[in-house]
Amino acid sequence: MTNEKALEALNDRVRQDLDYLNFPSANWVKPVGPVDGTPVSDIVIVGAGMCGLAAWLQLKRQGMHNTRIIDMAPEGKEGPWLTYARMETLRSPKNLLGPALGIPSLTFQAWYRAQFGTKAWDELYRIPRPMWQDYLVWYRKVTGAPVENGMKVERVIPREDGLLALKMADGETIITRKLIWATGRDGLGKGTVPGFVSGLPRESWAHSADEIDFDKWKGKRVVVIGVGASAVDNAAEALEHGAAEVRLLARRKEMPTINKLMGIGSYGVTAGLPDLSPEWRWRIMDYGDKQQTPAPHGSTLRVSRHDNAYFHFNCGIARVEQDGAEVVITTVTGREFRCDFLILGTGFTVDPMARPEFEPFNAEIACWEDRYTPPPEEQNPGLGRFPWLNPDFSFSEKKEGAAPFLADIHSFNYSSAMSLGKVSGDIPAISEGALWLARGVASSLFRKDLDQHWEDLLAYEKPELDGTEWIDADAVAAERA
Numbered sequence: 121m122t123n124e125k126a127l128e129a130l131n132d133r134v135r136q137d138l139d140y141l142n143f144p145s146a147n148w149v150k151p152v153g154p155v156d157g158t159p160v161s162d163i164v165i166v167g168a169g170m171c172g173l174a175a176w177l178q179l180k181r182q183g184m185h186n187t188r189i190i191d192m193a194p195e196g197k198e199g200p201w202l203t204y205a206r207m208e209t210l211r212s213p214k215n216l217l218g219p220a221l222g223i224p225s226l227t228f229q230a231w232y233r234a235q236f237g238t239k240a241w242d243e244l245y246r247i248p249r250p251m252w253q254d255y256l257v258w259y260r261k262v263t264g265a266p267v268e269n270g271m272k273v274e275r276v277i278p279r280e281d282g283l284l285a286l287k288m289a290d291g292e293t294i295i296t297r298k299l300i301w302a303t304g305r306d307g308l309g310k311g312t313v314p315g316f317v318s319g320l321p322r323e324s325w326a327h328s329a330d331e332i333d334f335d336k337w338k339g340k341r342v343v344v345i346g347v348g349a350s351a352v353d354n355a356a357e358a359l360e361h362g363a364a365e366v367r368l369l370a371r372r373k374e375m376p377t378i379n380k381l382m383g384i385g386s387y388g389v390t391a392g393l394p395d396l397s398p399e400w401r402w403r404i405m406d407y408g409d410k411q412q413t414p415a416p417h418g419s420t421l422r423v424s425r426h427d428n429a430y431f432h433f434n435c436g437i438a439r440v441e442q443d444g445a446e447v448v449i450t451t452v453t454g455r456e457f458r459c460d461f462l463i464l465g466t467g468f469t470v471d472p473m474a475r476p477e478f479e480p481f482n483a484e485i486a487c488w489e490d491r492y493t494p495p496p497e498e499q500n501p502g503l504g505r506f507p508w509l510n511p512d513f514s515f516s517e518k519k520e521g522a523a524p525f526l527a528d529i530h531s532f533n534y535s536s537a538m539s540l541g542k543v544s545g546d547i548p549a550i551s552e553g554a555l556w557l558a559r560g561v562a563s564s565l566f567r568k569d570l571d572q573h574w575e576d577l578l579a580y581e582k583p584e585l586d587g588t589e590w591i592d593a594d595a596v597a598a599e600r601a
Contacts, residue, residue: 123235130234134225134262141223147185152297152570155283160295162186162565164286167302168267169199170256171532171544174219174554175302182558183223184565187565188294190271199304200251200266204329206353211416212547219259221551226263226438230256246418273477297568298561300513300530304547307533308507309470314345316440317464324447325462327548328354332463338362340460343449345369347376347431351465352415355429356422358463365428367457368465369435369449376414380407390549393541394511398492405538409481432457470535471505484523487517488538506538507531512560513544513553527564532557548569 132323153160165172168191176189176355187342212218220226232255233241260267272289276299279285311327326332329349334357342358344351347370355366381404393401414420423429436452440462445519449457472478472485490586508516513536514528532553534545543553566573 125230126234128227130225131262133230134223137223137225138263141181144180144185145183148183149186149565150572151186152283153295154224155281155295158293158295160187160283160294162536163188163298163300163561164294164302165200166273166286167191167304167307167533168193168260168265168269169302169304170219170547170550171553172198172266172300172302173256173260173263173265173558174221174550175297175300175532177263178217178554178558179223179561182562184558184562188268188296189265190268190273190294192272192289195269196253196257196589198269199256200329201249201256203331205249206328206357207249207349207416207419208356208422209248209418210252210547211349211418212247214244214247216548217551218547219256219550219554221554226259228252231255231258232236251416254316275480276477276529277480278523282528284525284527284528288301298528298530298565300532300557300561302532302544305534306468307545308475308531308535309468309505310474311464312466312469313464314437314466314557316337316437317462320440320442320447320462321451324442325464327464327467332357334358334361334363337363337461341458342366342461342463343369343447343457343459344463344465345437346465346467347372347415348412348465348467349415349419350467351463352419352423354463354465356419359423359429363428365430366423366426367430367432367459368423369437369451369457370431370433371436372412373434374406375431375433376412378411378582379413380411381413385548390541390543390552394539398488400501402488402492402494402498402503405503406500409500409503413443468534469502469505470507472507472535473505481523481526484518485526486518490492503538507535508558509536509539511540511556513540513557514560514564518562530557530561 143411149162164177165175165187172189172191176187179187193274197203217227224230229241273286274289275287277285277287284296284299286296288294306329311329313327317325319533333507337358338361340363342363344355344366347368351368355368358366394459434453438452439451441448446458446460447462472487475482486508487504488506488508491508494500509531510516510527512534513530515529515531517523517526532544536544543549543556
């Protein structure tokens, strides 16, 4: 069987598996609207990467059909995989189930084997990054996800009638009952930009999540701040594009080498973390954060195999200045480094206040710092800005009764990690997160429409028996008497 025929056979198998699972089940959500001539969606999913696609499929499986899924990126460019993600391969093991939702034919493994065969699968060590995007594009097509691309949300505005209005960049207004914010790693925040670059011209530096023309720095000196995964990946890109030298500056005195949270990685953590006390959730996340996740083995070797790559430790930054065409970096110990371009591998900050789309109400969103005060030895302001989410990923109010519409905005992205664990941003548990989300959204919509469902119950009169299935023995005896 050719690869093309094998892939088409897999497509048929996916459709058959979905059919065996009664996909899609009948829509049960009560219609609302239109409002002022504008149709009302039950759910709008913002983000059509891995999280958004898994959410859409599970919602559809559970009978919530009036759902739109939109993404600001062009078709095929959703998510980070072809933009700011610059690793050669994924960190995750190749056999993780990802967004398959318990359907074997939807796994990456099934897709890969269909095209390249068992031998190639056995020889594959890690999933190449662009191939993961190819898989997600296939996932979208084979499931029939109706993604609308080029759709950028500028503002989310709560309406007096309890609905949400999404003001789009193209001037359209979308009205919805529920909003799922499935926007990935920086979905409820922004790239972390330290204050020490505030005096630099913007062309002298970039964050690792920015578009970077690495060819421009061929033959030039590049400094990367940090030694985490994104820092190392960007350093490798600069080296492979011909940088004269690349120096990585780490605040720590030595290289992080242990991915500590892997020590308890299991379904038990996935299922149990949301039910832990705030004290325990904070303790675990704070410990993992402060230990720092090391860059993957292969990614680090991708840098160190170059003779013009240099790792420097105990290099906390005191100040950064522009000196002519050079960027001058001075560390807290007095060391000086000069370069032509600076890259910040400083990760992301989660903070509802950073999202302009939520500007009309972001001050109303409760964060962990509003609900829990850690002991002095566990102070961590960054974790304090994570939103305090409900079990269905919805925001909670900072002040009870002040913003009830927050219960209809579900933060299905990395920001859920503090409240619910890493079930809506990383590959391993994304299917579990989608199951939780769909259950919570379904429960909320049912409760909102409870009066209508009650009327349906009272009005239901379809008989299952027509009277020919039994004989009333007492009636027969009375007739004979």
